[in-house]
Amino acid sequence: MNIVEVNGLTKIYGGRKAVDSISFEIKQGEVFGLLGPNGAGKTTTISMLSCLIRPTSGDAFIDEKSIIKEPMEVKKRIGVVPQDIALYPTLSARENLFFWGEMYGMSGKKLRKRVDEVLQIVSLTKRSGDPIYKYSGGMKRRINIAVGLLPSPKLLILDEPTVGVDPQSRRNILDTLKELNENGLTILYTSHYMEEVEFLCNRIGIMDRGKIIALGTKDELRLLVGERDLLKILTINEIPKSLAETIKKKAPEINKVEIFDSSIEILTLNGRKILPKILEVLLESGVNIKSVEVREPNLESVFLHLTGKKLRD
Amino acid sequence: MKKIFFIGLKDVKIRARDRASFIMLLAMPLILILVLGMVFQPLWTNKPFTINVAVFNGDKGEFSKILIEDVFGSTELKDMIKIQFLKSEEEIVKEVREGKFAAGIVIKKGFSESIMKGENTKIEVYGDPEQTIKAGVVKNIVESFTLEVLKRRIMMETTLHFLRSENLIQPSEIQKLVPQWLSEIENKDDLVSVSKETEKKNTKNPLAMEYYAVGMGIMYLLFATNSGAETIFEEKRIKTFDRIKVAPVSEREILGGKLFGIFLVAFLQFVIIIIFTSIFYKVNWGNSILGIIIMVLSAVLAFSGLSTLLASLTKSEEQIGGIGPALAMILAFLGGAMWPVFTFPKWMNIASKFTPNRWALDGFFKLMYDGGGVISILPYAFVLLIMASIFFFIGVFRLRLKGV
Structure with a gap:
């Protein structure tokens, strides 16, 4: 069953096509990778899928909900981990998680329980009372991911979540995501790090200049090179x-x-x-x-x- | 609605953790109030300002004479209150309205006679709304005088009633005794003591500390609301704004939350300033708690609206951080936060009416110096709310165009 269906998605900025009529599907339970250099259109694609920006044309369906016609329903079904560390630096990790949980309509015991769970997933329970500005880059990245996991999404969208982190933290993040996927979470992952995509993704779309120039499993893509x-x-x-x-x-x-x-x-x-x-x-x-x-x-x-x-x- | 509340509350929490904001929004105004209050107090007490009062005396009786000559002409008041007689009530109203006099007193024909006969009567006091403090002083003096007269009339009536009911006095004797008693009551020494009492106990002269508590408190409201408006740009910069947008939160909730945050930060700041200055600087903000609440809410709303408008007209934290303080200082000066508006030239006095500071200051002074209640401050609150509506309308419209 496809959890994501993208049909001819296009975004034009001032006459320039940032994303040029792309189409792909993501099956439930798989990790789909969008691989491409900076400026290939990965972030724009993710921004459209997470309803942050409106496509110029085309549409996409997440769990059968249109990103154009039912954006609120789409937002309820996804967790988004942006490329930037979008957290409040003076609030603690726990306070940040509580706030973002409230933005997803969570409250009370349910929210407290979920905050504890995601802190455990990213292995930051002990430091959860510290303000974010005291965290290392890798720890911030992990809390950034924890926020995306908070609403127990059907699809977790990650936009280059390891940018600027040390190799050990990167390994830790990738292992965590692998484990989450093994437990059934569908993931859309973008990166320009080929090793990450190779390690994590079942199927990969290679993007360049706004287009998907190749799409398939790792083996299918390797065959393209002979x-x-x-x-x-x-x-x-x-x-x-x-x-x-x-x-x-x-x-x-x-x-x-x-x-x-x-x-x-x-x-x-x-x-x-x-x-x-x-x-x-x-x-x-x-x-x-x-x-x-x-x-x-x-x-x-x-x-x-x-x-x-x-x-x- | 819940999400609006949570966004606003989060902004307050962030401001509270920010040491620079704490110093700017709380420590600075409290220090400034203390410094300005102490530095300028001698100027306020040693050189009491002159209050020009127009009087129409249609009575010419004993009581009006006492008010004008013995009360206003007393040693304590004669240097401060300058009386000029006009020919009619209409002339008084006209001259006061034109700002030529801070207050006008109309004593109607038969005023003294009515008091003698035990009939109801009244003195009318007209105040120039641009000279709230001065008009308030005059009103307080007249009120104290009439209260004193009333007390003595009641005493006299009660005594007469008792003497008659106990047959201790014959009706024929009453005719002789009443003028005698009245003469004693009208004893000049006693009545001068009324005026002394009036000045010492009931008439409230403005103190520098109180003046600047209101002035600086209101000036720093704009600093507080601007700091809230800056967070709109800050959230864009640190990308939390985009993150809220990808959560199931509507645009209205996001904007509402940010505006609520702006309001909440300023409201809490002002309430803390009021409580702190009341306890430690002994500032009397007036007796009407409801009046104070209404003024605080309307002033905070007006400045929140102004900051929203400012945010909609600027493009970055740096811009709002540069323009905001300059605007706050100009509005504070023009609005009378630095120095009373009645010392301004006429054009500045008119210009000051376009600032929320002026209306907020006048409203608070009405509560503090004029003994006013809720009704008396409603016009000021109303103007502030009109300003708030205009600022919010334009500001929100422009912010939505900018995609906030």
Whole structure:
């Protein structure tokens, strides 16, 4: 059963299409990821789905309620974790949670019980009396998520919830979300971190310039790249851009060569086999090599394959 | 409705935790009231202001003479009250209305005779609404005088009734005794003591501390409401506004909650100032609790409306933080919070009527100096509520256009 159905959703700002007629579905109980670089239209999509902004055209249904015709009903069914830490810094975590619970129409014992539950989920019960401004970035992020969980939503929407947190906190957040999903929570997750989406999501929509350019499971998306590998070579000195052509001539089976200041990324079949040829070209050109990495196809290489650019460009 | 209340309450909680807000909204006005009150008190007591009073005396009898010559002409009052006689009641009303006199007293023909005969009579006092304090002083003096006369008349009637009922006096003797008693009652020394009593006990001269308690209290209302209005921009900046919007809360509830928060912060601030100054600075805010409540509510609403309008006309916390204090100072000065409006030139006096400060100050002074009750402050509260309605109407309309 689909809990989210998006049909031709479009948002135009001053003549520019921030989101361009996107359509997708999210099944109940799955984690759906929207992956794309900054400015791809992920936040605008989420803002429309959470009824914060009105689409220019198209519609979406969450639990069969239209975001245009029944926004209040949609809002009752979703929990939203924005990209920014939208909390009151001078209030304690508990006070923040109580306030947001009241905004969802909760009160009394039910609210108290739920606040305790979500504090436990994000492992912050002991520090719940401290004002938010005293929290570390990771702890703030966890309370930000706790607010989204408070109304026991049918769909939890998270917009880049790990931006700016340390690796340990990021791991903690991802593990928490994985566990929530295992307990039946449907999640819509956006990120430009490929690793997070790969770890968490069952199905992924890759966005670029307002459009969904690929959609499917991880394996389905990898097939788009074929069996190609991603070679990443880091160098000590700068690589001349003209080397791209030389490398392609030396190894015609290469699909794509991307040269950055002191790194080079190559998408190719049989990466390990052609690696010596590439190293030879680089060494002959006076480039000092720092490290070499051969990666099997992943979402990063899918994105590179589809757009010709890196996710974090 | 509940959500409006919770949003407002949350704003109060946040303000209460903010040390800078606490200093700005509570400590500063209380310190300013104390400093200004102490610094300017000598000016208020050593140089009592002059009260110009117009009198139409159609009576020419003994009692009106006592009021004018012995009471107003007493050593204690003659330097403060300057009397000028006019020819008719109409002229009094006209001149007072034009602001030429702070108060006008009309003593009708037969006033003294009516008192002698034990009949009902009255003195009419007209006050210039622009000179509330001065008019209040005159009204208090006249009221004290008439009360004193009434007391003595009752004493005389009771005595006569007793003497007649006990046959201790013959009707023929009454004719001789009454004028004699009246003469004693009208003894000048006694009546001068009436005027002394009047000045000492009943007439309330404004004290600098009281004046500035009202003035600064009202001036800082705008600081409080502005700080509330700033939170609209603050919530946008920290993105909590968007988070409320994605919760099942209607736009009306969000805006209502923010406006309620603005109102609540200012209301609590003003109530604390009133209670604090009453206890520690001995400021008498008047005897009508209901009157005080009405004035507080209407003043807070007017300033809440003004801040809402200001928020709708500005684009950021920085803008409102820059314009707000300047506006508060200008309105406070123009409205008479720094110095009494009767010292202003006429054009400033007229301009001051366009400020909520002026109407709030006059309303409170009516309660404090004029012994006024609820009825007396209704015109002031009404004007403040009209101002509040206009400010809110435009402010809310513009804020909704801005998507708040």
